[in-house]
Amino acid sequence: xxxxxxxxxxxxxFSAWYNEIVLRAELADHSxxxxxxxxxPWGYAIWExxxxxxxxxxxxxxxxxxxxxxxxxxxFIEREKAHVEGFKPELAVVTVAGGKELEEPLVVRPTSETxxxxxxxxxxxxxxxxxxxxxxxxxxxxxELRTRLFLRTTEFLWQEGHTAHATEEEAIEETLSILQIxxxxxxxxxxxxxVTGLKSDGEKFAGAEQTHTCETMMQDRKALQxxxxxxxxxxxxxxxxxxxxxxxxxxxxxxxxxxxxTTRLIGAMVMTHGDDSGIVVPPRLAPTQVVxxxxxxxxxxxxxxxxxxxxxxxxxxxxxxxxxVDDRDHMSPGAxxxxxxxxxxxxxxxxxxxxxxxxxxxxVKRVRAEDEERKAFLPEGQALAELPSWLEAVxxxxxxxxxxxxxxxxxxxxxxxxxxxxxxxGPGGFVYTGWSGDPEVEERVKQETGGTLxxxxxxxxxSESPPTRCIGGGKAEMEVVWAKAY
Amino acid sequence: xxxxxxxxxxxxxFSAWYNEIVLRAELADHSxxxxxxxxxPWGYAIWExxxxxxxxxxxxxxxxxxxxxxxxxxxFIEREKAHVEGFKPELAVVTVAGGKELEEPLVVRPTSETxxxxxxxxxxxxxxxxxxxxxxxxxxxxxELRTRLFLRTTEFLWQEGHTAHATEEEAIEETLSILQIxxxxxxxxxxxxxVTGLKSDGEKFAGAEQTHTCETMMQDRKALQxxxxxxxxxxxxxxxxxxxxxxxxxxxxxxxxxxxxTTRLIGAMVMTHGDDSGIVVPPRLAPTQVVxxxxxxxxxxxxxxxxxxxxxxxxxxxxxxxxxVDDRDHMSPGAxxxxxxxxxxxxxxxxxxxxxxxxxxxxVKRVRAEDEERKAFLPEGQALAELPSWLEAVxxxxxxxxxxxxxxxxxxxxxxxxxxxxxxxGPGGFVYTGWSGDPEVEERVKQETGGTLxxxxxxxxxSESPPTRCIGGGKAEMEVVWAKAY
Numbered sequence: 001x002x003x004x005x006x007x008x009x010x011x012x013x014f015s016a017w018y019n020e021i022v023l024r025a026e027l028a029d030h031s032x033x034x035x036x037x038x039x040x041p042w043g044y045a046i047w048e049x050x051x052x053x054x055x056x057x058x059x060x061x062x063x064x065x066x067x068x069x070x071x072x073x074x075x076f077i078e079r080e081k082a083h084v085e086g087f088k089p090e091l092a093v094v095t096v097a098g099g100k101e102l103e104e105p106l107v108v109r110p111t112s113e114t115x116x117x118x119x120x121x122x123x124x125x126x127x128x129x130x131x132x133x134x135x136x137x138x139x140x141x142x143x144e145l146r147t148r149l150f151l152r153t154t155e156f157l158w159q160e161g162h163t164a165h166a167t168e169e170e171a172i173e174e175t176l177s178i179l180q181i182x183x184x185x186x187x188x189x190x191x192x193x194x195v196t197g198l199k200s201d202g203e204k205f206a207g208a209e210q211t212h213t214c215e216t217m218m219q220d221r222k223a224l225q226x227x228x229x230x231x232x233x234x235x236x237x238x239x240x241x242x243x244x245x246x247x248x249x250x251x252x253x254x255x256x257x258x259x260x261x262t263t264r265l266i267g268a269m270v271m272t273h274g275d276d277s278g279i280v281v282p283p284r285l286a287p288t289q290v291v292x293x294x295x296x297x298x299x300x301x302x303x304x305x306x307x308x309x310x311x312x313x314x315x316x317x318x319x320x321x322x323x324x325v326d327d328r329d330h331m332s333p334g335a336x337x338x339x340x341x342x343x344x345x346x347x348x349x350x351x352x353x354x355x356x357x358x359x360x361x362x363x364v365k366r367v368r369a370e371d372e373e374r375k376a377f378l379p380e381g382q383a384l385a386e387l388p389s390w391l392e393a394v395x396x397x398x399x400x401x402x403x404x405x406x407x408x409x410x411x412x413x414x415x416x417x418x419x420x421x422x423x424x425x426g427p428g429g430f431v432y433t434g435w436s437g438d439p440e441v442e443e444r445v446k447q448e449t450g451g452t453l454x455x456x457x458x459x460x461x462x463s464e465s466p467p468t469r470c471i472g473g474g475k476a477e478m479e480v481v482w483a484k485a486y
Numbered sequence: 487x488x489x490x491x492x493x494x495x496x497x498x499x500f501s502a503w504y505n506e507i508v509l510r511a512e513l514a515d516h517s518x519x520x521x522x523x524x525x526x527p528w529g530y531a532i533w534e535x536x537x538x539x540x541x542x543x544x545x546x547x548x549x550x551x552x553x554x555x556x557x558x559x560x561x562f563i564e565r566e567k568a569h570v571e572g573f574k575p576e577l578a579v580v581t582v583a584g585g586k587e588l589e590e591p592l593v594v595r596p597t598s599e600t601x602x603x604x605x606x607x608x609x610x611x612x613x614x615x616x617x618x619x620x621x622x623x624x625x626x627x628x629x630e631l632r633t634r635l636f637l638r639t640t641e642f643l644w645q646e647g648h649t650a651h652a653t654e655e656e657a658i659e660e661t662l663s664i665l666q667i668x669x670x671x672x673x674x675x676x677x678x679x680x681v682t683g684l685k686s687d688g689e690k691f692a693g694a695e696q697t698h699t700c701e702t703m704m705q706d707r708k709a710l711q712x713x714x715x716x717x718x719x720x721x722x723x724x725x726x727x728x729x730x731x732x733x734x735x736x737x738x739x740x741x742x743x744x745x746x747x748t749t750r751l752i753g754a755m756v757m758t759h760g761d762d763s764g765i766v767v768p769p770r771l772a773p774t775q776v777v778x779x780x781x782x783x784x785x786x787x788x789x790x791x792x793x794x795x796x797x798x799x800x801x802x803x804x805x806x807x808x809x810x811v812d813d814r815d816h817m818s819p820g821a822x823x824x825x826x827x828x829x830x831x832x833x834x835x836x837x838x839x840x841x842x843x844x845x846x847x848x849x850v851k852r853v854r855a856e857d858e859e860r861k862a863f864l865p866e867g868q869a870l871a872e873l874p875s876w877l878e879a880v881x882x883x884x885x886x887x888x889x890x891x892x893x894x895x896x897x898x899x900x901x902x903x904x905x906x907x908x909x910x911x912g913p914g915g916f917v918y919t920g921w922s923g924d925p926e927v928e929e930r931v932k933q934e935t936g937g938t939l940x941x942x943x944x945x946x947x948x949s950e951s952p953p954t955r956c957i958g959g960g961k962a963e964m965e966v967v968w969a970k971a972y
Binding site for chain 2: 029031032033036037038039040041043044045047048064065066067068069070071072073076088089090091092093094095096097098099105106108115118119122123128134138139141143144145154155157330
């Protein structure tokens with residue numbers, strides 16, 4: 001795609017903006033296989049930084065990684081009734097291997113509960129073998145009809161955690177503790193403010209007792225489900241005979257949890273922080289945090305500023321800052337500025353012949369590309385010293401900007417059907433109402449607005465005065481959040 | 487598998503020993519899908535340490551990671567003639583997805599040249615877009631008939647690097663520089679001494695111009711191909727139209743290299759360093775480098791030694807040593823010793839009530855489990871201070887042990903057919919002879935001994951006086967290495 005073609009603006013067509021910017025920031029590309037994407041080096045490096053952060057959080061809380069097979073016997077998937085109903089329409093199936101028709105078709109994993117709990121059943125004899133706290137980083141396939149880069153692709157990358165416990169309490173505690181890990185990870189690393197809560201039965205994972213979710217609001221005010229943590233009860237342990245001898249000698253079925261986040265988080269990052277100049281990568285995730293651009297008009301000026309640029313680079317790297325020098329010769333500084341703004345590098349450092357003489361550098365923040373205040377002229381030493389705190393400030397600013405945007409478009413205390421449907425069909429956002437628990441109300445909202453019940457929010461996100469009436473009429477049993485969603 | 491059943495000894499049945507020890511060290515397990523394995527947390531943590539080390543070496547030399555789709559259109563695989571001939575018999579094929587028969591079957595990648603070079607063709611216009619130096623960590627499927635854990639499985643994990651260059655020289659330079667990275671990685675991290683060299687045309691990668699290999703010798707004197715680096719010429723760029731405009735304005739096809747190592751390296755580690763007590767993990771790869779076992783006979787003794795064990799653990803961790811305290815209450819110290827020896831933890835630290843009083847600890851090396859000298863009683867401070875150098879010494883010892891074993895079973899200057907076949911059919915090992923380049927000689931060796939031409943060794947590994955006669959008769963054009971192989 002030509003770099004000089006103007007980007008669609010967000011307020012013209014948010015969806016077109018998203019599709020363009022993902023390609024033009026070189027995060028990903030379409031592949032020759034329908035609905036399947038290539039994650040390009042810039043996008044993959046962001047994913048690696050996400051992985052590193054979350055993986056450490058999971059290891060710090062006692063989880064270990066392992067790897068389970070990609071191909072799962074069809075009969076396994078069919079064993080848990082709700083599970084197969086949910087996943088069967090989306091399966092990709094291997095029917096031929098090694099030149100022969102297989103006796104039993106093998107499913108390319110859409111998720112690994114069935115395979116993993118069948119293995120745990122071999123490994124667990126006694127309560128001493130519990131808990132098992134295993135995570136895997138893997139690819140999965142779900143044959144979706146309508147696909148979009150990162151948000152919904154036939155193949156995606158994710159982590160899926162699968163745990164087994166001796167008691168239901170422990171399994172629930174694990175489910176909730178993972179939800180909090182996800183929340184911290186998303187807020188602190190990706191700058192995504194999330195609402196945590198419980199899914200309604202109509203929206204929960206196929207095979208779960210309860211699904212907990214992290215819901216986040218995009219700039220177009222639509223919700224995006226950013227991660228889920230499921231309490232599976234004994235649904236899978238009963239089907240896969242995952243039993244153990246308890247401390248008092250009884251045979252019992254184990255209790256399971258499973259949880260995952262995917263490469264969709266990259267889409268969430270783009271739609272939360274991006275602007276009309278391109279994507280914005282939060283500093284903690286940025287593969288390059290500072291790009292240093294030497295500026296010169298002729299071959300006399302060049303050696304000095306390029307040398308200085310590399311010197312600054314070396315000093316930043318030894319301070320643990322991920323910097324990079326863009327000394328490509330065939331591009332103008334302006335073209336470089338545009339490229340790195342499009343790719344969302346959080347800070348730019350410019351160094352020209354006059355800066356060299358006066359011992360200063362120019363620092364430019366990526367956020368608020370329209371704002372002149374984002375530019376600062378600083379003595380070199382001060383710039384180097386203050387740079388880590390600039391990065392932290394940008395990280396905080398991105399989160400705060402997203403949080404206040406979410407608050408601005410959150411509607412609490414809505415208690416008429418008209419108001420709910422007007423908001424969902426109009427400006428959008430998160431709408432808090434009362435709900436009786438009746439699935440028919442969910443169905444009506446969906447039909448009239450396309451919106452869905454995103455979650456029954458956790459205490460921290462509930463309104464101060466809880467609603468008393470259900471939005472569909474009658475008494476409210478709980479408060480819920482509605483929104484259109486990705 | 488019961489922990490108390492005696493392990494098969496290596497000299498009774500090396501193959502049975504291997505199969506048992508992989509399971510009993512909890513590196514991996516068989517899965518319900520034929521030929522497919524589960525990599526358990528202990529095995530996966532070793533793989534993660536391998537990944538981290540190699541990934542850093544690749545990034546330090548300018549390579550970036552990315553991710554390409556799992557499923558590849560059948561027509562892509564069929565485009566490069568030698569490639570499809572090599573891979574077609576091993577393909578797993580998705581024919582149904584989303585409930586429908588696919589118009590074109592999709593192959594689960596056995597390797598990604600076709601997909602990746604088709605994408606590079608979209609990204610490359612001019613010589614300025616080259617080189618592309620991309621690596622991916624991924625799973626692949628090759629439907630093998632005879633499988634063994636880690637060594638040959640229908641699904642395995644690997645990294646596959648794919649590069650594109652403007653000139654043949656650059657592509658060859660890349661192929662060779664990766665070979666040296668592999669060699670350093672294997673020697674310095676896994677303690678695998680390797681012979682590098684070129685594959686004969688009969689043994690090269692399907693679709694390559696030249697395949698370079700790292701060959702290493704297992705304890706049963708069989709060779710194991712531990713990693714390969716291919717010069718692909720323009721074979722794929724021509725099929726996938728990967729062209730660029732050169733500096734002087736001409737349209738040219740790019741030159742490619744591809745290279746990979748797999749989870750097979752874990753099998754190589756086991757068969758190189760393992761002994762009759764279990765596996766031995768080189769310290770740099772060990773998830774736990776030092777296991778600390780508190781020893782106590784009663785509840786009075788327990789709190790003091792357990793507290794001291796955790797104190798030592800904290801101090802080791804702050805020194806960057808990966809330590810662990812095994813304070814499980816239901817197991818005897820002896821049972822713990824056996825378990826960690828089976829799992830190959832390089833060092834054990836024991837702390838009992840008397841040690842506590844006298845301020846000493848007991849350090850026990852995993853290597854040479856039969857040797858009393860491996861045990862040392864040291865003052866606590868000295869033990870902590872010397873521990874990192876003990877670990878480095880063990881690392882070096884493992885490599886040296888494997889290297890001298892290889893030398894012992896390397897036969898140079900062999901120039902009669904009888905001698906070659908007697909060694910290959912008898913004690914085994916690496917046999918160096920002259921070769922004319924005639925593939926019929928390879929075929930005869932294979933038929934009479936089951937051995938194969940492992941490589942045409944690089945200069946560093948050639949004999950001082952090069953052979954003049956081909957082992958099959960006539961003049962030698964080069965020196966080659968023969969061995970039976972995994």
